[in-house]
Amino acid sequence: MSDVFTEVESAVRSYSRSWPATFVRASGAKQWAEDGTEYIDFFSGAGALNYGHNDPAVIEPLIAYLQSGAVLHSLDMQTPAKREFLETFSELILKPRSLDYKVMFPGPTGTNTVEAALKLARKATGRQHILSFTNAFHGMTLGSLSVTGNAMKRRGAGIPLTHTSRLPYDGYLASGQSDFEWLENVLEDSGSGVDKPAAIIVETVQGEGGLRAASAEWLRTLESLCRRHEILLIVDDVQAGCGRTGSFFSFEEAGITPDIVCLSKSISGSGLPLALTLFRPELDLWEPGEHNGTFRGNNPAFVTGTAALKAYWADPTFQNFMGGTIAHLQRRLDEIIGMVDGASQRGRGLLAGVKFADPNLAQAVAAESFRNGLLVETSGSEDEVLKIMPPLTISTQDLDAGCDILAAAVREVTSSATDDQAGEHSLVDA
Numbered sequence: 001m002s003d004v005f006t007e008v009e010s011a012v013r014s015y016s017r018s019w020p021a022t023f024v025r026a027s028g029a030k031q032w033a034e035d036g037t038e039y040i041d042f043f044s045g046a047g048a049l050n051y052g053h054n055d056p057a058v059i060e061p062l063i064a065y066l067q068s069g070a071v072l073h074s075l076d077m078q079t080p081a082k083r084e085f086l087e088t089f090s091e092l093i094l095k096p097r098s099l100d101y102k103v104m105f106p107g108p109t110g111t112n113t114v115e116a117a118l119k120l121a122r123k124a125t126g127r128q129h130i131l132s133f134t135n136a137f138h139g140m141t142l143g144s145l146s147v148t149g150n151a152m153k154r155r156g157a158g159i160p161l162t163h164t165s166r167l168p169y170d171g172y173l174a175s176g177q178s179d180f181e182w183l184e185n186v187l188e189d190s191g192s193g194v195d196k197p198a199a200i201i202v203e204t205v206q207g208e209g210g211l212r213a214a215s216a217e218w219l220r221t222l223e224s225l226c227r228r229h230e231i232l233l234i235v236d237d238v239q240a241g242c243g244r245t246g247s248f249f250s251f252e253e254a255g256i257t258p259d260i261v262c263l264s265k266s267i268s269g270s271g272l273p274l275a276l277t278l279f280r281p282e283l284d285l286w287e288p289g290e291h292n293g294t295f296r297g298n299n300p301a302f303v304t305g306t307a308a309l310k311a312y313w314a315d316p317t318f319q320n321f322m323g324g325t326i327a328h329l330q331r332r333l334d335e336i337i338g339m340v341d342g343a344s345q346r347g348r349g350l351l352a353g354v355k356f357a358d359p360n361l362a363q364a365v366a367a368e369s370f371r372n373g374l375l376v377e378t379s380g381s382e383d384e385v386l387k388i389m390p391p392l393t394i395s396t397q398d399l400d401a402g403c404d405i406l407a408a409a410v411r412e413v414t415s416s417a418t419d420d421q422a423g424e425h426s427l428v429d430a
């Protein structure tokens with residue numbers, strides 16, 4: 001059907017192709033389309049809506065701010081909204097975790113914080129090379145693409161993506177051999193011909209690249225290798241951070257302290273664009289204005305970010321609630337995985353995945369789920385993993401309703417695949 005979206009908007013659009021609905025309203029874990037259809041949201045704005053849609057605790061302070069005549073746009077000038085955000089982030093997030101980080105506001109998106117991190121690592125060490133991991137995803141600008149795995153996205157750069165190399169992510173090599181053995185050896189061998197990198201950038205759970213989750217032990221080994229060789233460790237927590245895996249930072253479970261941390265997506269608590277780059281104070285080597293940008297001081301995002309931190313991270317209640325949600329989702333996923341031979345679990349916390357033996361199944365299940373009122377996407381270079389990412393605030397009732405749709409979709413898709421096979425046999429037999 002021809003409409004303004006197909007006629008005027010670029011062919012690059014993608015989500016609107018998988019979910020050809022026009023969304024008019026959203027609340028909590030639900031969205032409604034123009035034709036009145038209700039959808040349960042297991043997508044959460046790709047991690048930008050961890051507290052669901054239009055949470056009153058976040059939206060009411062924003063409405064009051066907008067009506068007050070306060071400053072909306074301010075580059076990196078000082079405003080009370082920025083002051084309160086920095087104070088709250090420091091008091092509720094950094095200090096309780098004994099994290100001594102400077103806070104930088106790069107541009108407002110995930111790829112902006114990754115670019116700032118890579119630039120800072122090169123500046124601080126005077127080295128050029130960056131190591132990242134197989135199937136990593138760090139964003140679409142050239143620096144971020146250079147540490148991203150996906151071949152189709154990398155081709156989009158149109159130029160060689162240089163000064164980076166890939167290491168095997170946890171679980172990538174079936175051999176069971178240590179993922180870091182080669183690196184350890186070449187770094188210690190002055191004849192290896194391998195220059196020491198400035199930094200290693202890692203996601204603790206690969207949000208876009210197939211939802212592999214690194215074990216706590218693997219992350220600790222990586223941190224210790226970086227320390228011994230004076231390589232900076234960057235954790236890209238753009239997708240796995242802000243509570244997604246059950247704690248505010250996804251690396252807390254492993255007990256590691258990265259040198260640089262990238263945050264964006266849900267840090268504004270509302271879906272408004274905002275990004276932070278956090279780093280050890282000794283790394284704060286920027287000249288004033290050396291890395292700037294027009295949209296760093298997003299005051300409405302500071303207001304909603306502050307409100308979300310106060311509403312959810314002032315005491316352990318929310319984290320305990322999330323623990324219950326994670327356990328419940330796990331039970332429901334176990335049931336779904338048990339329905340399909342060869343299916344296995346991926347991900348961690350509420351960044352969960354199901355990998356099917358048949359790589360086409362995940363997309364078929366996501367499409368069938370959409371037809372039945374559930375937004376759920378896929379992950380991986382071949383879209384081979386079903387990605388389940390409900391709001392962290394979802395009620396058990398909505399979580400169950402979404403899981404019921406998912407289970408029915410898996411049943412439908414696998415039984416029609418079996419019917420097709422049976423049909424093929426009978427044709428051949430005939």
Ligand SMILES: Cc1ncc(COP(=O)(O)O)c(C=O)c1O
Pocket residue numbers: 046109110111112114137138139140203207208236237238239240264265
């Ligand atoms: C781990 C990670 N880093 C960076 C990005 C890029 O963020 P943005 O799309 O806001 O540029 C993403 C986006 O999905 C991501 O998952």
